[in-house]
Ligand SMILES: Cc1cc2nc3c(=O)[nH]c(=O)nc-3n(C[C@H](O)[C@H](O)[C@H](O)COP(=O)(O)OP(=O)(O)OC[C@H]3O[C@@H](n4cnc5c(N)ncnc54)[C@H](O)[C@@H]3O)c2cc1C
Ligand SMILES: Cc1cc2nc3c(=O)[nH]c(=O)nc-3n(C[C@H](O)[C@H](O)[C@H](O)COP(=O)(O)O)c2cc1C
């Protein structure tokens with residue numbers, strides 16, 4: 001049997017060689033995983049969020065395991081734009097994979113600074129605009145919870161870059177499809193979802209919150225069903241490609257997201273459990289496709305939709 | 308490849324992620340077990356201070372790997388000492404010989420090698436003895452004094468190990484059931500006063516290491532500490548494992564890549580409870 005065609009078209013000029021990416025904040029700047037796997041075999045990489053200036057992040061503890069999941073309140077710790085360009089981008093440029101820069105900020109200017117500077121870099125295939133970080137008051141969530149500010153920000157970025165714009169949606173909203181439609185009208189090329197769900201942990205012995213930041217973002221298998229439904233709903237309401245994420249730990253999870261309407265999937269917390277998790281997921285997707293005699297991966301996208 | 312600001316980082320060591328088996332698992336007093344895990348690649352690359360990330364269950368609960376210091380090597384196997392504190396450590400300590408286990412390592416920084424004539428004060432709090440045991444194994448000729456603070460006499464079974472036979476031992480227990488009653492730092496302070504110079508290597512609860520670092524600073528002795536934090540990835544990707552950095556009121560070090568072993572002056576102890 002012929003091998004399944006795994007390519008995913010996000011835009012005419014941005015084609016992923018396969019549908020498996022790795023989530024922002026869970027794969028560092030790529031190099032951290034290079035002892036364990038070849039990151040160049042991935043469909044794409046979302047970098048850790050980049051802000052114009054370096055950020056130290058939130059006070060510890062920043063993470064805690066919860067039932068089948070984990071909370072994080074990293075607070076967008078990152079090396080900042082200049083160091084990223086000098087020290088992190090050159091490695092990413094050597095990889096035969098798509099590189100998407102996760103961009104965060106507290107003002108429109110912050111986003112513009114990062115997108116403007118990195119739009120001239122050949123190694124950058126596009127931007128994932130993070131309007132959904134739940135852990136920083138000024139971490140973009142102000143843009144992500146209402147359609148108008150979200151659309152305004154995306155329109156402003158659309159004006160300054162021709163590179164692919166992926167808008168990352170927060171599930172911590174009343175109606176995610178309203179925001180999805182608004183950013184599509186404003187010119188986003190692709191949507192990615194979900195970012196983490198807001199949650200907390202309390203230490204019963206100390207009688208206080210566990211996380212230094214009190215509130216954190218929940219990720220991992222615990223959120224899979226929630227994320228799947230968000231992807232299902234959003235993909236039914238927009239025409240642009242959707243990248244699905246949230247609790248994917250194996251190939252069948254990934255296939256479920258694609259059946260729910262995701263054109264591609266992204267692996268997050270699972271990278272912490274097995275450093276080669278994303279490539280394992282890819283292998284299992286291929287097995288599934290072969291067993292179902294699928295010629296092109298796009299065949300299964302949205303197949304579970306009941307309209 | 309990992310980037311670390313700490314010169315103690317073992318840049319030579321290639322990291323490995325293995326699915327392997329338990330060679331031996333024995334209770335060694337207190338709530339502890341000593342495990343031997345077959346891991347030739349990791350055993351060959353590891354230096355004292357390095358840790359591994361371990362997962363010994365399938366399924367999603369517990370979810371993340373658990374970090375343990377390497378306590379030594381035994382041929383192709385690694386030794387770890389595990390104290391039962393929760394779900395993951397209970398599973399690991401109950402594993403049968405031959406059971407499967409996933410292990411990633413060696414990770415993090417190493418204790419520095421002592422100079423030829425240098426005295427070494429090793430200060431262990433409880434299961435913090437693990438990386439110091441590996442230090443002794445790798446530096447058999449070093450002039451070491453081991454200060455060991457245990458909760459009670461049941462935890463002393465870990466010392467029943469030929470490696471500790473030629474070591475100068477100073478024991479304390481919190482309940483006085485063996486050795487001197489009280490905290491290990493009291494014994495350390497006495498010994499420091501008598502000595503001109505020594506390098507101090509310590510691993511244990513944060514308040515103990517903070518006290519050790521303060522003593523070392525007072526006597527102008529170099530001090531290296533092995534820091535424990537919650538960890539997710541263990542390889543510098545999640546930014547979860549932070550330790551407050553000295554000289555930078557809001558800055559942080561990362562325990563998995565800038566540590567776990569750090570020079571104590573790298574840390575802002577005032578921000579550690
Ligand atoms: C670099 C490093 C080296 C370590 N070396 C050893 C070692 O040699 N031997 C050993 O027994 N333990 C060691 N630990 C601690 C060990 O990782 C934790 O005890 C273990 O992860 C707890 O898992 P659990 O599922 O049993 O506990 P959980 O059910 O997750 O938690 C139970 C309790 O343990 C505490 N705990 C959880 N994770 C950690 C952690 N990472 N550090 C400290 N406390 C924690 C929790 O606060 C809670 O009170 C080390 C930790 C680090 C970061
Ligand atoms: C430790 C950690 C850090 C994260 N950092 C970011 C970030 O910087 N930017 C972002 O858009 N999402 C970030 N996320 C969210 C993930 O990219 C992803 O959306 C989420 O974890 C859901 O996927 P998962 O359940 O597979 O982990 C982070 C998640 C984790 C666990």
Ligand code: FES
Nearest residue numbers: 541545546548563
């Ligand atoms: S444990 Fe992930 S960065 Fe240290």
